[in-house]
Amino acid sequence: MTGTPALEVSHLHKCFGALQALRDVSLRVEQGEFFALLGPNGAGKTTLISVLAGLARADSGEARILGHCVVRDYKAARRQLGVVPQELAYDPFLTVRETLRFQSGYYGLRHNDDWIDEVLQRLGLDDKADTNMRALSGGMKRRVLVAQALVHRPPVIILDEPTAGVDVELRQSLWQFIRQLNASGHTIILTTHYLEEAEALCQRVAMLKQGRIVALDTTASLLSSAGGLRFEVTLDSDRLPEALAGRAVELGEHRYCFSLTSAAELEMILAGLRTAGIGTRDLALNPPDLEEIFVRIMEHA
Amino acid sequence: MSGFRTLLYKELLRFWRVWFQTILAPIITALLYLLIFSHALAHHVEVYAGIGYVEFLVPGLVMMSLLQNAFANSSSSLIQSKITGNIVFVLLPPISWLEFFLAYLLGSIFRGLTVGAGVWLGTMLFVAPHIEHPLISLVFAGLGGGMLGALGIIAGIWSEKFDQLAAFQNFIIMPLTFLSGVFYSIHSLPAFWFNVSRFNPVFYMIDGFRFGFFGVSDVAPHTSLLVVLTSFVALSALCLVLLKRGYKLRY
Numbered sequence: 001m002t003g004t005p006a007l008e009v010s011h012l013h014k015c016f017g018a019l020q021a022l023r024d025v026s027l028r029v030e031q032g033e034f035f036a037l038l039g040p041n042g043a044g045k046t047t048l049i050s051v052l053a054g055l056a057r058a059d060s061g062e063a064r065i066l067g068h069c070v071v072r073d074y075k076a077a078r079r080q081l082g083v084v085p086q087e088l089a090y091d092p093f094l095t096v097r098e099t100l101r102f103q104s105g106y107y108g109l110r111h112n113d114d115w116i117d118e119v120l121q122r123l124g125l126d127d128k129a130d131t132n133m134r135a136l137s138g139g140m141k142r143r144v145l146v147a148q149a150l151v152h153r154p155p156v157i158i159l160d161e162p163t164a165g166v167d168v169e170l171r172q173s174l175w176q177f178i179r180q181l182n183a184s185g186h187t188i189i190l191t192t193h194y195l196e197e198a199e200a201l202c203q204r205v206a207m208l209k210q211g212r213i214v215a216l217d218t219t220a221s222l223l224s225s226a227g228g229l230r231f232e233v234t235l236d237s238d239r240l241p242e243a244l245a246g247r248a249v250e251l252g253e254h255r256y257c258f259s260l261t262s263a264a265e266l267e268m269i270l271a272g273l274r275t276a277g278i279g280t281r282d283l284a285l286n287p288p289d290l291e292e293i294f295v296r297i298m299e300h301a
Numbered sequence: 302m303s304g305f306r307t308l309l310y311k312e313l314l315r316f317w318r319v320w321f322q323t324i325l326a327p328i329i330t331a332l333l334y335l336l337i338f339s340h341a342l343a344h345h346v347e348v349y350a351g352i353g354y355v356e357f358l359v360p361g362l363v364m365m366s367l368l369q370n371a372f373a374n375s376s377s378s379l380i381q382s383k384i385t386g387n388i389v390f391v392l393l394p395p396i397s398w399l400e401f402f403l404a405y406l407l408g409s410i411f412r413g414l415t416v417g418a419g420v421w422l423g424t425m426l427f428v429a430p431h432i433e434h435p436l437i438s439l440v441f442a443g444l445g446g447g448m449l450g451a452l453g454i455i456a457g458i459w460s461e462k463f464d465q466l467a468a469f470q471n472f473i474i475m476p477l478t479f480l481s482g483v484f485y486s487i488h489s490l491p492a493f494w495f496n497v498s499r500f501n502p503v504f505y506m507i508d509g510f511r512f513g514f515f516g517v518s519d520v521a522p523h524t525s526l527l528v529v530l531t532s533f534v535a536l537s538a539l540c541l542v543l544l545k546r547g548y549k550l551r552y
Contacts, residue, residue: 016552055392056552075395083393089386093318105307106394148390 004067006031006156006187007052012061014047014211021047022058023211029189029204031066031155034182036198036219037191038294039208045191046086048208049160053083065156079107082154084145086161086191090133096120096144097129100151107152119147122177124170139170146174150181157181159190163197175201199223199290207297214301222293230292231258231266233273234282241276244269254281259288305400308391312408315378323370323412328419331366335359335424338484348486349517356430359421360438360511361483364445366420368503371413371446372453372474375405379457380466392551398544402454402537409450410443417442430514437522438513444529445506449474451536458549477503487519502532 007029014022022044029035037045050056052063054070054077063070068077091099097116104112120126123143128136133144142162149157159178163171175197182188192198198205199219207215215222234255240248247269248256260266266285273280316323339355346354382388391401432438452474460466480494481503487495498504509525512518518525544550 050552053393054551055389057547075397078393078395081393085386085389087386087389089389091387091390092385093315102307102311103390103394105310106304106391106396108303108395110303152394 003031005029005064006033006066007189008064008067009048009052010062012048012051012063013059014044014051014056015059020211022051025061025208025211025213027206027213027216029187031187032182032185033187033204034179034202035187035189036202036205037189037208038195038198038205039191040298042210043208044211045208046160047211049083049158049191052158053081054078079152080154080156082149082152082157084149084157084159084162086164088138088141088145090136090141090144092132092134095130095132096125096136096147099133099144100147103148104151109152112151115153116147116151119150122180123147124173139166142166143170143174146177155185156187157189159188161191161193163192163194171197195291195294196289205290207294207301209298209301212301215297219290223288223290228288229260229263229266230286230288231260231269232256232284232286233258233269233280235273235278236281237276237278241272241278244272304394304396305404308396308400308404309407312374312378312404313411316374316408316412323374324416324419327366327370327416328423331362331420332423332426334362335427339427346485348489349515352430352515352517353428355428356515357511358484359424359428359430360514361507362424363417363420364442364507364510365478365481365483367413367417367442368445368449368478368506369474370416371409371449372456372470374409374412375450375453376457376460376466376469377453378405378408379454380460380463383457383461384463388550398541402451402541402544405454405457406447406450406537409453410446413446413449414442417446432514433516434513436513438510441506441510441513441525441529444533445503445510448502448506448529448533448536451533451540454540455536455543458543461549477501480504481507482519483507502528505529 005028007027009025009027012022012025025048037048039045047056051058052065052070054074057071065077066080068080070077094102100116101112104116120129123146125140125143125147128140133141136144146162162174166174178188179201190202202219204218205215205222206213232251232255236254238254240256248258251257258269335355335358338358342354348354348357379388456466456469460469480498481501482498487498487504490498505520505525505528508518508520509522509529512522512525
């Protein structure tokens with residue numbers, strides 16, 4: 001990959017009093033990537049986004065959007081960047097269209113209605129254009145936040161938990177729209193707690209824990225590096241035979257999960273169950289998913 | 302500069318949409334002051350020879366309303382945006398700290414002048430003093446509105462909750478405006494309070510504004526102009542430093 005990276009962060013540090021929110025974070029996202037920023041609450045994802053957006057200032061280190069330093073060259077950097085904030089904020093005095101017109105104006109864009117109409121239509125907001133923001137449901141307000149981030153057609157788009165508290169239909173239509181944006185060349189960076197979304201959408205993933213990057217790799221190689229298989233079984237007994245008890249994680253009533261390194265182990269487990277006279281009601285064999293890898297990395301980092 | 306234009310327009314629209322509260326209400330309040338004080342004091346007080354008390358009161362009330370509303374505009378706009386979180390929409394775009402300052406400042410001045418003009422028109426129902434030097438009054442009105450507008454930006458940035466802003470308003474703005482000679486000449490005060498008043502920049506705003514009306518004042522108008530101009534520049538400079546650093550706005 002060549003050319004100016006969409007995002008380049010080097011040795012960022014940020015403290016809030018005694019709390020170290022970011023510790024030596026370095027990261028590079030190329031143009032056109034679909035990138036996920038994952039981590040538990042308080043890991044520093046939102047702080048990192050705030051530094052990139054100019055809402056927070058790093059104590060040391062540097063961040064660039066398409067080559068523009070977010071502090072020294074903040075005007076150019078902010079023009080290249082669209083941010084969908086996590087908090088559901090809105091101006092209660094304005095309608096949806098006014099909100100988007102004002103947002104365009106803040107970027108120096110007048111007569112932006114053609115693009116505003118297109119964004120409204122693609123986000124399913126066209127019939128709400130003249131509705132006051134106060135009258136919208138939470139999901140609709142979230143769509144307006146997305147629209148606001150796009151008024152100036154930014155090449156780099158950051159979405160901070162865009163699907164938190166959003167119904168399935170909107171989630172799907174939102175991702176479809178974001179995928180289209182990515183396909184037409186926009187760089188997308190997102191944070192989410194729904195790891196299956198990140199797994200399905202993102203080519204590369206960074207995982208943060210306590211302000212530090214603990215994993216940074218392509219989604220595919222994270223998934224393959226984990227190796228092994230996940231064997232989920234539902235039993236007709238409420239306990240495992242003693243020989244197997246230490247090897248499984250209990251998922252729920254009568255449900256257990258085994259991590260396998262080879263298929264031979266599966267035969268051993270089934271034999272163990274048969275010997276103990278325990279029947280299986282349901283079973284599934286899956287490759288590990290991003291969620292499992294995430295949990296493993298967070299435990300060991 | 303079109304980010305500035307839009308932000309200024311939004312600031313104007315914000316108070317204009319609720320003109321009942323932001324313009325009409327303070328005009329009514331000022332007229333009630335005029336009604337009560339003129340009824341109670343008109344026959345007892347003559348501050349300047351040949352100028353009736355009601356006439357004397359008019360420029361003071363106009364300026365007081367103007368100043369209080371200039372402060373209220375920027376401070377309440379900022380605290381509301383901070384508390385509802387929509388301040389982020391003006392922090393994300395490429396709006397410079399100078400544009401940010403000017404938009405909020407001009408919004409405040411405009412609201413102050415609108416309310417001041419409304420109070421002045423309202424007082425014409427009671428008394429219509431001849432204005433000696435309208436331009437001088439306008440200069441003091443603009444600078445006074447600017448100073449309180451800048452102070453409002455500082456208060457709005459500093460406050461994290463509505464009660465902190467209310468404290469700023471009750472313990473700083475109200476004493477400054479009430480102890481400024483709106484209702485009296487400071488020469489009628491005891492020595493101690495006379496000296497205290499001389500350190501109140503709002504006193505000079507009102508005195509200079511009143512000079513524009515009557516051609517007489519407690520202190521020389523160019524002294525007042527100097528004090529008001531210095532205060533305005535100092536507060537604007539402080540405001541710009543805070544905005545440039547991102548104090549309490551960009552962590």
